Amino acid sequence: MKKYKGYLIDLDGTTYYGTRRIPSAEAFIHRLNQRNDAYVFLTNNATRIPQEIVNHLKNDYDLPVSQENVYSSTEALLSYMKENFRDKNIFVVGERALHHQVKQAGFRIVNDAQADVVVQGLNRQTNYEELATAAMAIRNGAAFLVTNADQTIPTEKGIMPSSGAITAFLEVASGKQALVAGKPNPLIVEAALKKLKLSANEVLLIGDKYETDILAGLKAGVDTLLVLTGVTQAEEVAQLPTPPTYVLNDLSEWEFN
C-alpha cells in the first residue's frame, strides 16, 4: 500500500453506519490523529454546519476532530462561488445551515427572481412559491448551483426525497441543468485538495459507495479505497466498471507505510 500525505473520508457507511458505530473506522481515525496525518471528512450533507458535524462525531462516536477536519458539499460550492460569482445576488433554496453559510461567506441573499445565482440544497420546508421563484430566476439567466444531488435520504420513517429530488423539479421547471458540487462530481474533491494544499497523487479517498465516493475520486484523479462496511457489497466488486485502487472489508485491514 502506497504512502499518502492526506485522506478524504466519507462519513455514513464509512466512519459510522447510521447510529451504529464502526470500531475499525474509529481506530483508523485515532491512528491518523496519532500519526498527525492530514485528513478531512468529505460529506454531501448540506443540512448541517461543520460545527454540528464535529459535535456529532465527538458526542456519538468519540472522535475528537476539529472543524478543519470537515469538508461539506456546501463549503466546496462556496469556494467555487468565491472564485466565479463574487459580489453576486444569491437566491437560496435550502435550510438554515445553507442560508447561514452563504451569508457567512459574504454573499448577498435576495428573495426574488432577479438573483444572479440560485443555490439549492435540501429544504424540507420548501413550497411552490420558493421553487417557482428559483425556476424563474434560472430561466432569467441565473446560474444554477446545487450542493448535492443525492436523490433520497434514509430516515426512521423510511426513504424520503433528498436534495436531488428538488434539483430534478427545478431542472424540469427551468429547462436548465444544475452544476452539482457534491460527490460523484469531482468539484468537492478538488476543493478539498486545495484546502489540504495537497495534489491529487498525494491523497487517498475512502468511501463505501461506488456510485458517489469512488466515482468522485476517479474523476478527480485520486486513488480510492472502497470499504465494504456500507452501501457497495462484496459481490458487486467484480462487476464495477473501473475498479477502485483498493477494496477492503474494513479499515482494520489498512496498512500504513
Ligand SMILES: [Mg+2]
Ligand atoms: Mg457513505
